[in-house]
Amino acid sequence: MTLTAFGPDFTFAYDAWLQHPAGLGQLPPDMHGTSVAVIGAGAAGIVAAYELMRLGLRPIVYEAGKFGGRLRSERFEGAEDIIAELGGMRFPRSSTAFWHYLDRVGLQTEAFPNPLTPAAGSTVIDLEGEKHFARTLADLPPLYAEVARAYDAALEEGANFAALRAAVIARDADAVKAIWDPLVHDWDERTFYDFVASSKAFRGLSFRHREVFGQVGFGTGGWDSDFPNSMLEILRVNLLGLDDDQQLVVGGVGQMPKRLWGDAPACTHWPAGTSLASLNGGATRGRVCTLERDDAGGDIRVTDRWGRRDHYKAVVVTCQSHLLTTSIRTEERLFDQKLWMALDRTRYMQAAKTFVMVDRPFWKDTDPVTGQPLMSMTLTDRITRGTYLFDNGPDRPAVICLSYAWMTDALKVLPHSAEKRVDLALQALGAIYPGVDIASHIRGEPICVSWESDENFLGAFKGALPGHYRYNHRMYGHFMQDAMPEEQRGIFLAGDGISWTPAWVEGAVQTALNAVSGVLRHLGGQHDPLNPGPADRWARHGPVCLP
Template sequence: MLNPDFPFSYDHYLSHPDGLGSVPPELHGTEVAVVGAGLSGLVTAYELMRLGLRPVLYEADQLGGRLRTASFPSAPDVVADLGGMRFPVSGKAFYHYVDLLGLETRDFPNPLAPVTSSTVIELAGQKHYAATSADLPPFFREVADAWKAAVNDGAQFTQMQEAIRARDTTRIKELWNELLPELDEETFYGFIAGSQSFRKAGFAHREAFGQVGFGTGGWDTDFPNSILEILRVVYTDADDQHRLIAGGAQRLPEALWRHAPSGMAHWPEGTSLASLHSGSPRGAVERISRDADGNLRIRERWGREAAYPAVVTTCQSWLLSTRIHTEEALFPAELWTAIERSHYMQSSKTFVMVDRPFWKDIDPETGREVLSMTLTDRLNRATYLLDNGPDQPAVILLSYTWNDDALKWLALDADERVELMLHSLEQIYPGVDIASHIVGQPITVSWEADPNFMGAFKANLPGHYRYQQRLFTHFKQDQLPESQRGIFLAGDDVSFTAGWAEGAVTTGLNAVWGVLNHLGGSSAPGNPGPGDLLDELGPISLD
């Protein structure tokens, strides 16, 4: 995921033998506040600890943020990933930590993926069963070819992928900087509707593309978003070759919390984030302000206060104006505008546990599996089958929806959601009694209803590139007045790849560089950090 806006090799930066840098020894043990113990906050805190600083984590709910894994009460080893669940292998900074912590990963059963034994696409009442894409009618190949032609003709897809794979930063920036002013105010739908290939194919192909999409399923809920958002995904193969974390995605942030790295500055062997916090992060933040001496003050919900020379906020940026009373003078007015204009996607999931992976049973009449990974234009939109082994309890993600489709479920409780989903699936698989296999209680989530998130992730609308540029580059503060330095934004919504855990990791590393620089430290010789190369490789201004 070498992002074209800032093609900095974070994986090389992390693996460099000289490390990420150092602070003056007299600053070892200095406390730095980190607001939010999701993946970005934990990466930030972990790396600050390795540099000899003392991160102080604040968390309103639970470790992990949107890497949240729920267990079924009657079978605690059977889990459902409520947020991030599939991680592209191109996310090399993310996998740096997965590998460091020794977590097991497996192929994710996306539609038509090699690990997925069968996929059913059902549109307008027509059902198509496929083991591979070659089993689908020619119409679907026409849709795929139209999309491939559209991104090649209108966005130089092949050339960009070649440059990214070669890490040719000069060529990446040349291609991307030329496209930006042309496409910044273009929607995803406007891009495909205006392409010669889709105009020639016709509306039915555009409609099917929205319903079925590419890689992970239908993308029509993204149609109003900026085409730049989609190009960042497809250029970097973020939509392909996904893996899951065995035991649930939350194992990664929990492992970062407990892990004791070797060779840290200042701290003795065996020190971990958990040990520095006596086993628990501090509570929800109510207020962030600046003291007269320049330090930043954090006030918790129940009144405890502390002052710090630097603060990193990794929560969804909307929370800085809605749930956390953040002193207005801490950020420039144009940055507040960027925060307030953020556009978050709604997202809903509903899981049930079943007694076994019965979908592998073969229908004697058709010779096919009785149930498949399903893409449909019905309420469910996408149904995933998650296998835990033969004769073991398994999980069905009955419905994974976005935006308008997610809002349809918002007012319904878990049982009502399951009943409607089963009704839809019964129309696709008549005679298959899914309900008879369900055990225990369903698990459901609507991220837009969670007061600590108010949405699943950010997706920029047309014209939002300027806002994203301000948010992303804020970690380099040499042009800011002293009164606005020392507080840093991080989290996937600050990145150019919102919705992907890679963006949470990389913006956390940006914030680490920012804190290091703010406290008088520097990057390691021979291993320049993101701030050292931001002017050379960073996002350009459109003004």
């Protein structure tokens, strides 16, 4: 068996549920064709809409900004298929529910050029002005291997890591919960940095070791931006292999929601050839301005920016939670006040990327002095933090992500134009690669993003702080509505910010499927006994409740 994103908070096999021949469930015939609103056309919204359509419902999709949400592949002007991945760009193989849809629409992947991987070719680590060239960890000074071993030892010491991962791989739900649930009690109120600094493995090392760990980290690079986060969030990343064996989507991941939009699967009720596009008249509706309860019929009224008002028996909300108080006038009684607390306290992290298109993968040229490539995948403490190189073939334009930065480093460039961001990045890289004229290779205009300045996001992804487990539990479990008062039923939350694994599209997909389970039951349907759904497994395998 292989490692998948199975649990650990809710040990439910979403990929197996999706692939079962019995399907996800059945609705009463009189519910077939019922309209359900889906707010947001990102990964969660489109997956939820797609599966609701297959059940025989009519999803009506609303989108305030760009189709695809944070699966945003931006094309460079003047080039047919050269893209910058502004949102999700690297996808771990363990994300099997997400891969279900990649395979469904026929998209291909290849290894992502992460540091010290064969796909990167070579890596340069530049810290405090000291530069190291490496192809593998063994090429770096001994301190780096000491840091790697210390973190592995800290995971084993603090989380019984080998046994926990073995239980996840075996999909032994009870064994996973037996180890994980006590960790929730132990680590909810402690930070990632606390975990590292207080471990026996790191206590025997220097501050420099912890500093290098923060700058270089594990898997994809530096993690010091996450040092204030709850350690539970980082444990999930390690445990589920989310930072390992990552792939990129050839041609851009933004193709996935677009292809699902036009895909015509076999559906209950709907004739052959039905797609989300055809059920929505070929286009999504616009920004949602108001969500409120209709006292007369009990339905939920959705009003869009053009004043169109429609009534729905169920609504799936996939936008970031802060938009429910800043962009959408949401009637307070739709959610319990404790849930409002959780939604409002969600903390979103900042992230910025700066991309340029270049004439060719010139970085592969050999430096006549060193015998090394002119440039490599680069991790640094300078303003760029992470620089990634994307080769589209020897005779085609290539792409450089000059800078991928988070939190404070992302805020440093927030007020600046794209051109200024490129200038700052070139200055930093010029200090690492003196004599390499990157600018002479740039073609067209740069592409940049700062997610915190986008009115439809207000941040890139959730970063749970210590003490936020209870909030996350409320949001993630919101699809279980049997005990709720009538006025709070029928509206369902989804998206990676609702999940336990923010910043990973697998979390968005899994919460979308939870919402589908919730809508199905809300409308009087049920899961097939041969293929129990999330709602059926919740009581036994759901998240532990903290006092």
